Amino acid sequence: MRILVVEDEIRLAEAIAQIIKEDKYTVDVVHDGEDGYDYAMSDIYDVIVLDVMLPKLNGFEIVRQMRRNKRQTPVILLTAKDEINDKVTGLDCGADDYLTKPFAPEELLARIRALARRQGEVVMDELDFADITLNLSTYMLECGYKSVHLGLKEFEIMRMLLTNSNNVVPKENLLLKVWGSESEAEDNNVEVYISFLRKKLSYLGSSVNIAVVRKVGYYLDVKK
Amino acid sequence: MRILVVEDEIRLAEAIAQIIKEDKYTVDVVHDGEDGYDYAMSDIYDVIVLDVMLPKLNGFEIVRQMRRNKRQTPVILLTAKDEINDKVTGLDCGADDYLTKPFAPEELLARIRALARRQGEVVMDELDFADITLNLSTYMLECGYKSVHLGLKEFEIMRMLLTNSNNVVPKENLLLKVWGSESEAEDNNVEVYISFLRKKLSYLGSSVNIAVVRKVGYYLDVKK
DNA sequence: TAAAAAAATTCAGGTTATTTTCAGGTTGGT
DNA sequence: ACCAACCTGAAAATAACCTGAATTTTTTTA
Numbered sequence: 001m002r003i004l005v006v007e008d009e010i011r012l013a014e015a016i017a018q019i020i021k022e023d024k025y026t027v028d029v030v031h032d033g034e035d036g037y038d039y040a041m042s043d044i045y046d047v048i049v050l051d052v053m054l055p056k057l058n059g060f061e062i063v064r065q066m067r068r069n070k071r072q073t074p075v076i077l078l079t080a081k082d083e084i085n086d087k088v089t090g091l092d093c094g095a096d097d098y099l100t101k102p103f104a105p106e107e108l109l110a111r112i113r114a115l116a117r118r119q120g121e122v123v124m125d126e127l128d129f130a131d132i133t134l135n136l137s138t139y140m141l142e143c144g145y146k147s148v149h150l151g152l153k154e155f156e157i158m159r160m161l162l163t164n165s166n167n168v169v170p171k172e173n174l175l176l177k178v179w180g181s182e183s184e185a186e187d188n189n190v191e192v193y194i195s196f197l198r199k200k201l202s203y204l205g206s207s208v209n210i211a212v213v214r215k216v217g218y219y220l221d222v223k224k
Numbered sequence: 225m226r227i228l229v230v231e232d233e234i235r236l237a238e239a240i241a242q243i244i245k246e247d248k249y250t251v252d253v254v255h256d257g258e259d260g261y262d263y264a265m266s267d268i269y270d271v272i273v274l275d276v277m278l279p280k281l282n283g284f285e286i287v288r289q290m291r292r293n294k295r296q297t298p299v300i301l302l303t304a305k306d307e308i309n310d311k312v313t314g315l316d317c318g319a320d321d322y323l324t325k326p327f328a329p330e331e332l333l334a335r336i337r338a339l340a341r342r343q344g345e346v347v348m349d350e351l352d353f354a355d356i357t358l359n360l361s362t363y364m365l366e367c368g369y370k371s372v373h374l375g376l377k378e379f380e381i382m383r384m385l386l387t388n389s390n391n392v393v394p395k396e397n398l399l400l401k402v403w404g405s406e407s408e409a410e411d412n413n414v415e416v417y418i419s420f421l422r423k424k425l426s427y428l429g430s431s432v433n434i435a436v437v438r439k440v441g442y443y444l445d446v447k448k
Numbered sequence: 449t450a451a452a453a454a455a456a457t458t459c460a461g462g463t464t465a466t467t468t469t470c471a472g473g474t475t476g477g478t
Numbered sequence: 479a480c481c482a483a484c485c486t487g488a489a490a491a492t493a494a495c496c497t498g499a500a501t502t503t504t505t506t507t508a
Contacts, residue, residue, distance in 0.1 A: 096292075110281060113258075137391040138445070139437050151466055152439045187483085189468070195486055214476070214483060375455050411494085413457070419497055438465060438494055453506070459499090467492070474485065 001116060002026045002044060002181070006036030006062070007051040007078070016049060019105040020112065026181055033057025040066055043164060044177045045073050047115050049108070050095070052079045060093045067094035070163065074115040076108075127162040130208050130222045132201070134158055143204035150200070153178055157193050161210065161220050170217040194218060225340060226250045228269040230260030230286070231302070232278050240273060243329040244336065257281025259405050264290055266401065268387065269297050271339050273332070274319070276303040283319075291318035298339040300332075351386040354432050354446045356425070358382055367428035374424070377402055381417050385434065385444050394441040418442060 003025045007013035010031065017027045028045075030036050033054040040048055040062060052059035063075050077098040097111050127134045133142045139155050140147045150158060156178045160169050171190050178193075179185040198210055209223045227249045231237035234255065241251045252269075254260050257278035264272055264286060276283035287299050298320040321335050351358045357366045363379045364371045374382060380402045384393050395414050402417075403409040422434055433447045 110285065113281075138435075138443060139392065139440070149437075152437075153467075185468085188470090188485095191484060192468080192486075194484095199486090212484070377456070409457085412459085412496095415495060416457080416497080418495090423497090436465095436495070449508100451506105451508080453504100455502105455504070457500105457502070459501095461497095463494105463496070465492105465494075467490105469490075470488090472486095475483085477482095478480090 001046050002028070002176070003112065004036070004039050004045040004048045005029045006031075006033070006039075006048065006054065006059070008032060008054055009051075016108070019108060020049075023109050023112070025112070031055075033059075033062060037062045037065060040073065041069065041071060042170075042173055043071060043073065043160065044173050047112050048073055048075045049112070050075050050077050052077055059095075063095050064093045072163075076111055076115065078103075127159065129162050129165045129220055130206070132204070132206050132208050134162055141200060141204065143201075143206040143208075146204050148200045148203060150197075153193055154196055154200070157190070158197060161218060165220050168213050168217045168219045172217070174217070225270050226252070226268060227336065228260070228263050228272045229253045230255075230257070230263075230272065230278065230283070231275040232256060233275075240332070243332060244273075249336070254405070255279075257283070257286060259400075261286045261289060262397075262400060264297065265293065265295060267295055267297065271336050272297055272299045273336070274299050274301050276301055287318045300335055300339065302327075351383065353386050353389045353444055354430070356428070356430050356432050358386055365424060365428065367425075367430040367432075370428050372424050372428060374421075377417055378420055378424070381414070382421060385442060389444050392437050392441045392443045396441070398441070 001024075003020055005013055005016050005020070005027060007016060007029070008031050013029050013031065017029050020027050028039065030039055033056040036050065036054065037057055039045070050059045050062060054062075059077055063077070066073070066075070074096040075094070077095045078101055079098055080101050096115055099108060099111060126136055131143050134140075134150075134155075135142060135147075136159070139150050139152075141150050141158060157174055160174060160177060171187055174190050175183070175185060175187070179189065194210055194212075201208055201210070207223045209221055210218050211221050212218055227244055229237055229240050229244070229251060231240060231253070232255050237253050237255065241253050244251050252263065254263055257280040260274065260278065261281055263269070264274075274283045274286060278286075283301055283303075287301070290297070290299070299318070300321045300323055301319045302323050302325055304325045320339055323332060323335065349360050351360065355367050358364075358374075358379075359366065360383070363374050363376075365374050365382060381398055384398060384401060395411060398414050399407075399409060399411070403413065418434055418436075425432055425434070431447045433445055434442050435445050436442055
């Protein structure tokens with residue numbers, strides 16, 4: 001469970017990170033809007049805690065851009081007390097929850113837990129790209145009338161490639177998200193799984209191809 | 225007609241359950257907010273009676289999250305304080321009715337009946353999938369002219385699989401809902417019951433198959 | 449109330465899918 | 479052409495799952 005905190009006030013950021021760590025989550029902290037946005041887009045986080053007032057790019061804007069780019073990561077917005085009107089704007093722009101500063105640590109944790117839990121129940125049913133469909137409830141990868149079952153790791157990698165189907169997904173992100181940051185899995189593990197997936201795509205007779213960008217990662221494209 | 229009671233004070237919870245049972249409803253009781261939320265999300269209840277002050281996740285929060293996730297189950301909130309403020313927050317957050325403790329049993333029943341009625345008395349009495357039918361009032365699993373009786377745990381697992389057909393039901397959820405969160409039943413218990421059910425399906429000559437997704441859970445599909 | 453039946457739990461050993469490891473081959477950029 | 483990065487088949491290791499059977503608990507029946 002990995003959480004991103006975007007907060008420019010360094011001391012507060014540290015405090016928040018500390019609170020969250022007490023609940024055994026892994027936390028990354030960044031201090032401005034642009035970094036926040038870049039990190040958020042990596043899609044490796046389970047929850048994002050986002051201050052509204054930020055240098056370079058404000059919280060609303062970040063969420064709006066994220067949603068526009070199909071990132072579903074739940075976001076909790078932090079807003080100062082006198083910006084209550086922001087509440088509306090906040091939920092409007094695609095955030096999932098908000099919290100007014102100052103807040104009780106326990107309150108923040110409760111909301112993070114709630115969102116993290118909700119994450120497991122996403123109702124999205126399938127992901128498509130070109131001629132393939134990944135069924136998110138049965139873990140089947142389908143193409144035409146054929147289908148194959150994907151194991152958990154195969155599935156998660158495929159899902160990441162599909163939800164980022166116009167970007168290169170860094171190998172690093174795959175390692176982080178699929179194996180976790182504790183793990184000592186290496187690049188070759190990812191390569192092996194990519195190989196598994198290619199074999200299955202080929203069995204399905206799909207036109208989808210997993211392309212590689214050396215030293216960076218993988219992306220889906222269409223053959224021919 | 226199935227009712228969920230979420231109330232941490234054990235004696236009170238029991239008393240409420242007792243009252244409700246007298247009106248011939250089926251009642252489940254859980255004692256903390258997180259369980260309450262998980263159960264509520266299952267969407268199998270017709271009315272939820274929810275204490276406001278709860279460990280882990282309070283009543284307001286539960287309703288808010290439920291509504292946000294599109295669960296329409298009517299909710300009655302119970303609160304100890306008769307502060308107007310709570311009332312506002314309560315109805316604000318999406319609850320349907322409100323009762324201040326202490327209350328007369330008859331009062332609670334009246335409100336449950338009102339909400340239940342409003343809900344429309346649709347009493348599902350069987351569940352189907354492919355060639356099998358689970359009779360919810362006799363606990364018989366039927367296929368063609370054959371049928372077998374299911375024990376309580378077999379029944380509840382089968383029901384969960386049926387109400388989520390085409391979705392993998394996490395083993396974790398089966399443990400939670402069938403054994404309860406207090407229980408120290410382990411994965412193997414679920415496995416044993418899955419095995420029982422498979423044996424019965426095979427005896428019935430059904431084409432239904434309980435498929436497994438390793439590390440996740442089970443789902444129903446049709447053989448061949 | 450005791451005996452019988454049914455349901456639920458426990459356990460151990462077998463089976464299988466998944467995951468890791470590794471070695472040798474291939475590829476692409478400088 | 480060289481080197482690092484990547485690919486992939488095969489084998490080994492691991493972890494998850496399955497299931498028969500014995501045991502305990504609960505419920506029903508006589």
